[in-house]
Amino acid sequence: MLGAEGHRCLSSLRQGTGDASFVVQIALQTCITRVAEVLVSAWKLGGKSGIATYVDGPSTPSAVSLLINVHEAIFQNEPHAVSARWRKLTRRYIQTSPSPIDPAYFNTVCLQILEIISDVLRAAGLSIMPKDPALYGETAVAGKLKNIIQICLHLREYIGEHVSSSDFSLLCPRPGVEFNAQWMHDAYGGPGEDTNTKSDVLFITELGLRRREKVAKPTPGQHNAVEAVPIKAVVFLTTSISELVGECDVVQK
Numbered sequence: 001m002l003g004a005e006g007h008r009c010l011s012s013l014r015q016g017t018g019d020a021s022f023v024v025q026i027a028l029q030t031c032i033t034r035v036a037e038v039l040v041s042a043w044k045l046g047g048k049s050g051i052a053t054y055v056d057g058p059s060t061p062s063a064v065s066l067l068i069n070v071h072e073a074i075f076q077n078e079p080h081a082v083s084a085r086w087r088k089l090t091r092r093y094i095q096t097s098p099s100p101i102d103p104a105y106f107n108t109v110c111l112q113i114l115e116i117i118s119d120v121l122r123a124a125g126l127s128i129m130p131k132d133p134a135l136y137g138e139t140a141v142a143g144k145l146k147n148i149i150q151i152c153l154h155l156r157e158y159i160g161e162h163v164s165s166s167d168f169s170l171l172c173p174r175p176g177v178e179f180n181a182q183w184m185h186d187a188y189g190g191p192g193e194d195t196n197t198k199s200d201v202l203f204i205t206e207l208g209l210r211r212r213e214k215v216a217k218p219t220p221g222q223h224n225a226v227e228a229v230p231i232k233a234v235v236f237l238t239t240s241i242s243e244l245v246g247e248c249d250v251v252q253k
Contacts, residue, residue: 001116002120002175003176005200005202007123009023009027027120030115032148035109036152037172044064044094075212081164083167088161092203104151114141166212168210171229171231172233173206177200178199178202179198184208201235204233205234208234
């Protein structure tokens with residue numbers, strides 16, 4: 001989830017270099033952001049594997065990739081009402097058992113998130129969290145994680161199965177991707193600095209949102225696809241981390 005650069009940054013904290021609390025906080029936020037992207041964006045959730053198929057394996061299972069490609073073809077070649085209805089019905093009925101709303105699925109995903117958190121702490125040389133959510137109680141860590149999961153699933157259902165006027169997708173740049181001011185915002189840069197930023201993404205702390213819709217062409221019966229980014233993804237760049245935690249090995253080039 002963090003990429004090689006992020007892991008090296010965490011590992012450098014074992015030698016007492018860099019601001020440990022800041023780097024670990026941003027790394028944890030990156031992992032939760034990535035999990036949120038998986039939960040909201042996935043066409044098919046549920047089952048005993050939780051989110052492992054998306055986090056540990058290919059970004060999207062092949063069977064679901066086929067559906068995504070079919071939807072894209074419909075979006076490009078058919079009226080928006082047709083592609084929207086196909087997308088809504090397909091995402092609604094593709095689910096397996098246990099479904100994402102089952103308590104068993106919540107527990108599975110919660111355990112997987114706790115394992116991810118433990119991996120971050122382990123990489124930084126810090127204490128490892130117990131894996132059993134029952135040890136925290138519903139009002140502590142496990143309860144907060146389940147609230148996050150529930151919010152993500154509600155958002156997933158809303159934009160995937162209910163919205164017809166536009167197609168929405170999340171923006172979640174991967175570590176190492178070159179900064180792009182058109183759909184990313186540098187969390188450490190000041191106002192107006194985004195367009196001049198030249199660096200790579202190290203951590204992501206907030207998801208972005210892209211909207212696509214069809215608008216009519218002057219020619220009757222033809223339409224253009226129009227994209228907009230109402231919310232940019234918020235990222236920390238290698239140069240930003242270098243300034244904040246100057247001794248962190250990963251950002252010393």
